[in-house]
Structure formats: structure tokens, C-alpha cells
Amino acid sequence: MITAKRLWLLATAAALAGTGLNAAIAQPAGSDVRAGIDAWAAQNYEEAIRIWRPLADRGDADAQYNLAQAYFLGRGVPQNMVLAEQWYQRAARQGHPEATANYGLLLFQNGRRQEAMPYVSRAAEAGDPRAQYVLGTALFNGDIVERDAPRAYALMSRAAAQNLPPAVSQLAEMERLLSPQDRARGVELAREMRTAPPPMQIAARPAQDPARTQTPPRARPRPLQDPPVRTATAPTPRPRPPAQTAVRASSVATVGGRWRVQIGAFSNEANARRAWSAAAGRLPGLRPSFVRAGTVIRVQAGPLADRAAALRACARAGNGCIPVAP
Structure with missing residues (x-):
């Protein structure tokens, strides 16, 4: 029974690596790379490639990543996963965050899991939920890396808090299988993990290309969406920890407001109510709701x-908290 569970978790992680690769185009402030972005946004993909290729050859990490995305998507060039992987690798070796995540996930998807793990680990530490899910699964199974159940739980919690659906389901399984001690330590680790900036910013997509939602064959992973563009402006900041962002108690709750915050997702109501009890003191005036979503309670x-x-309010609640729109 335990072996079957481990195999199922690992298979799920591999499937995510194939379906979840980001398809964003990096857009730094540099005018040369930006010219390619403008061509890409106008759907003049061949012109974008013409601009990016010499920059990529000269070592520009953003141009290398964008060229990898073009080969990955098959826009402006014939789709070529070998060349996409090569350009991802070049950019990842320079520390490009999106390239690091995509390269690691692509290696993992293609069965090169030991080779993938350093890149997946770095992406997970930077806050990428797909990488957190894959690394959390590996740590839970102990097949690729040494087993570390509390850290696996912490990473899965972070990925679930970013609404990654497989992570939400897998977190519920972990809560059922892990000891109370491992879960408690995992909660502590999740709180200690520094909130990372978003993996990328989102901008306009070509209007006539809808988002892709189908699950592709594992041998040829395809992106879930057309390439958004990372803006040249500074990233939108995530909420800082409570010590850095003071919020007055009187300003937390708003009469008649329709927004909420979500502090976690749990497999049973008892765990959900314990989580609220732990967070309630940091969120004076807010009223809890326990929302069922499939097998979990949010x-x-x-x-x-x-x-x-x-x-x-999330700045008060700490890591794992996310805003919920009306």
C-alpha cells in the first residue's frame, strides 16, 4: 500500500512537469530585447527571432530564454524541443529564474530526474509553485532525494496556497499520511520560507490564440497558455512579513466588504478549524468561512x-495566505 502511494505521487509529479511549463516571454528594460518583444506582441514572430538570435549568441540571458520559448512553442521557427532545451540550459546557467524553472521541469518530464533536481530545487526556493510541487513530491517519496517529510509538507503547502490544483489534492493526502509531528514541523517550515516575488509578470497575449488547457503527451510537453510578456517595470511586490508591514487592528475588517483571504486548505474540518484558531489572533475582526472544494476544506x-x-491582512497572516476576490 505504501509503495503504491509513492509511485502514484511520483507519477503525478511527472505529469505536472509536462503540462505546467510556463510559456512567458521575458521582457527586461533593455531596448534591444524589447524590440523583439514588440515584434512578438504584434505576432511578427520571425522578426522577433531575427532580433533575439544574435543577442542570445552573445550571451543575453533574456534573449536566450525567449529563443527557447520560441522553439518550445514553434513560433517563428519550427518547433524543436532539443533546441528549446539547449537555450533554456544556457539561460538557466546564468541564473535566469524562468529558464531555471522550465529547464528543470523539462528535464524531469523527460526522465532525467537526477539532473533536473538542482534546477527544480532552485525554482522551488524562488517560489515557483510547479517546482514546489515536484520537489515536495520527491521529498515525500524519497526516491530521487533523501526523504524529508516536513519539508515536503511545507513545499506542498506553499504550492497549494498558490492554488495549484494537484498540490491542493496532494496536500490533503499528505495530511492523512504524515504524523502530527511531521505536519507541525512542516507548518513551521512553511512559515519560515521567505515570500518570493512572482515568477513573472503577465501582459497581453495574441488575441486570436486562446489558452491551451488540454493535457499533452508526456514526450512532447506543450504550454498551458500563449506567451505573456514580462513587463519592463518593476515587479508588483508581494506582501511583506508582519514585522515589516504593520497593519492596525482597526483596519483589518471592513463592514460590507466582499474580499476575503485564504489561509490554507485542509483534508478535514478539525485541521481547518485549528488553522483558523492559530491565525485568528493576527486577523482581528475577520469572520472565518470553511469552504468545501472537492476533498479539501479551504x-x-x-x-x-x-x-x-x-x-x-495577508501580511499579518504570514506565508501561505492569498487574497480571494468576490
């Missing part, structure tokens, strides 16, 4: 006036 609290108020 702990949400409100009312809050708007997204800004929800972010301030």
Missing part, C-alpha cells in the same frame, strides 16, 4: 474592502 476569512486590504 479556510477563508473576511470581510475586506478590496485587494489592497486583503494584501494587508
